[in-house]
Amino acid sequence: MKIRFTLNGKEILVEADEETRLLDLLREDLHHTGTKEGCGEGECGACTVLIDGRAVNSCLVLAPQVDGKELLTIEGLARLSQPVSLSSADQGDKCRLHPIQRAFVEKGAVQCGFCTPGFIMSTYALLLKNPNPTDEQILAALEGNLCRCTGYLKILEAVRYAAELMRGNI
Amino acid sequence: MDEHYIKIGSVEKLLQSLQDPGAVILCGGTDLVVKMRQGLLSAKTLLDISDLDQLREIRQERGCIEIGAAVTFSQIIEEAIIGEQIPILAMGLRKLGSTQIRNRGTIGGNLVNASPAADSAIPLLLLDAEVIIADPTGERRVQLEDFLCGPGKTILKQGEFLSGIRVPIPDPEFLPFFHKVGRRKALTIAIASLGALLRMKDGVMDEIRVAAGSVAPVPLRLHRVETMLVGRRLTPQLIKQAQKIVPQCISPMTDLRATADYRYQVISDLLARLLLTVPN
Numbered sequence: 001m002k003i004r005f006t007l008n009g010k011e012i013l014v015e016a017d018e019e020t021r022l023l024d025l026l027r028e029d030l031h032h033t034g035t036k037e038g039c040g041e042g043e044c045g046a047c048t049v050l051i052d053g054r055a056v057n058s059c060l061v062l063a064p065q066v067d068g069k070e071l072l073t074i075e076g077l078a079r080l081s082q083p084v085s086l087s088s089a090d091q092g093d094k095c096r097l098h099p100i101q102r103a104f105v106e107k108g109a110v111q112c113g114f115c116t117p118g119f120i121m122s123t124y125a126l127l128l129k130n131p132n133p134t135d136e137q138i139l140a141a142l143e144g145n146l147c148r149c150t151g152y153l154k155i156l157e158a159v160r161y162a163a164e165l166m167r168g169n170i
Numbered sequence: 171m172d173e174h175y176i177k178i179g180s181v182e183k184l185l186q187s188l189q190d191p192g193a194v195i196l197c198g199g200t201d202l203v204v205k206m207r208q209g210l211l212s213a214k215t216l217l218d219i220s221d222l223d224q225l226r227e228i229r230q231e232r233g234c235i236e237i238g239a240a241v242t243f244s245q246i247i248e249e250a251i252i253g254e255q256i257p258i259l260a261m262g263l264r265k266l267g268s269t270q271i272r273n274r275g276t277i278g279g280n281l282v283n284a285s286p287a288a289d290s291a292i293p294l295l296l297l298d299a300e301v302i303i304a305d306p307t308g309e310r311r312v313q314l315e316d317f318l319c320g321p322g323k324t325i326l327k328q329g330e331f332l333s334g335i336r337v338p339i340p341d342p343e344f345l346p347f348f349h350k351v352g353r354r355k356a357l358t359i360a361i362a363s364l365g366a367l368l369r370m371k372d373g374v375m376d377e378i379r380v381a382a383g384s385v386a387p388v389p390l391r392l393h394r395v396e397t398m399l400v401g402r403r404l405t406p407q408l409i410k411q412a413q414k415i416v417p418q419c420i421s422p423m424t425d426l427r428a429t430a431d432y433r434y435q436v437i438s439d440l441l442a443r444l445l446l447t448v449p450n
Contacts, residue, residue, distance in 0.1 A: 018173075018174045019175075019216075021203065040204075040207065041207075042204065042267075042270065045270060054244070054273040055269055056270050056273050056274050057270045057271070057274070059203070060203045060204065060271075061199055061203070061274070062175070062218075064177065065196075065199065065220060067177065122270070142269075143268045143269060143355065143356030144270040144271065144356060144357060145268075
């Protein structure tokens, strides 16, 4: 069936089987492979994307359900932002990172990186609504995302830092 | 060719589409999509009600709050009148799933799914909530307690659907209690849970409602415990007596998550914790 929706600010029209998951539509059909599949049943959050501004597990949404909706994936988040220079290496335009992505890199909140897009999307959904969250609010917003490498402390630090960056305090 | 997926735009269309016995209602998909992928469920037609506005409203009317079946948990938690008038509901739902699950999962879906561990059922049972069942001839209301029949089973018949929940606004003096035991805080299916609404008057238990989850085929009220506590002073002896009645009210089983013995113990301990924390 035909599905029309806005993906990262661009209106698109795709043809997909009715039982296709949004996750597969994004990865297989649209080649947006930044969104990852972890558990495939809503436990790990690696496939987190935003639908109409809310974080959801794209493995639990059927593609036709996003008809008429606005979707944001990790690819769109990078595009939302201005090119920045990382403190470690200035790679010019190649480094078009959102402040949240920059914070995750600078605070060492990324190890294997598989969970990172999901964490960053959950963080973005939180900071959209609450630009100055407490640690408790950060942990609650990230409770649906699992990381098996970092032990979460670096991630917590990165989110605090991202919030400051986005509020323009740094 | 018949359509396999239909986005439902009106209650009339939903009732008409439900005449097909192979039709299954899809909303948030947090349970359904997983079951479909595991091959536990196959639907001839999926009726997607997630954009059906008539079922997505929270309304207050004459002493009650009506919540449409397709309202998400996040919507309920964020709704000011819920926090003000029925805080126990927001309290229970914050423990359900994760942010992502609460943003998609719906109150109607949680009840129709009829898990013995359904988190939303505990506060709703405490609130004496009724479910609203619609069929082509109209609507009827049934106590939630009578709606749930067993794991995955409700009284819903073919051609009917759950359109909403009607919650009587409780006395603001009720103290809420909700405790869920699991391996972790988020995304956990309760090993056991206990909730209560209670009101003390002159040092005596004036009214109490207690409900438990994951300890019987359905989430349920512990009526015998309630009856023995009403009108009594909360002494250590009384609390022990109340704990002794717990096994008569529940029938837990041993499964992947815990043993039946553990569940008896946990519910008994949670009841003691609840009663010991009540300010006199």
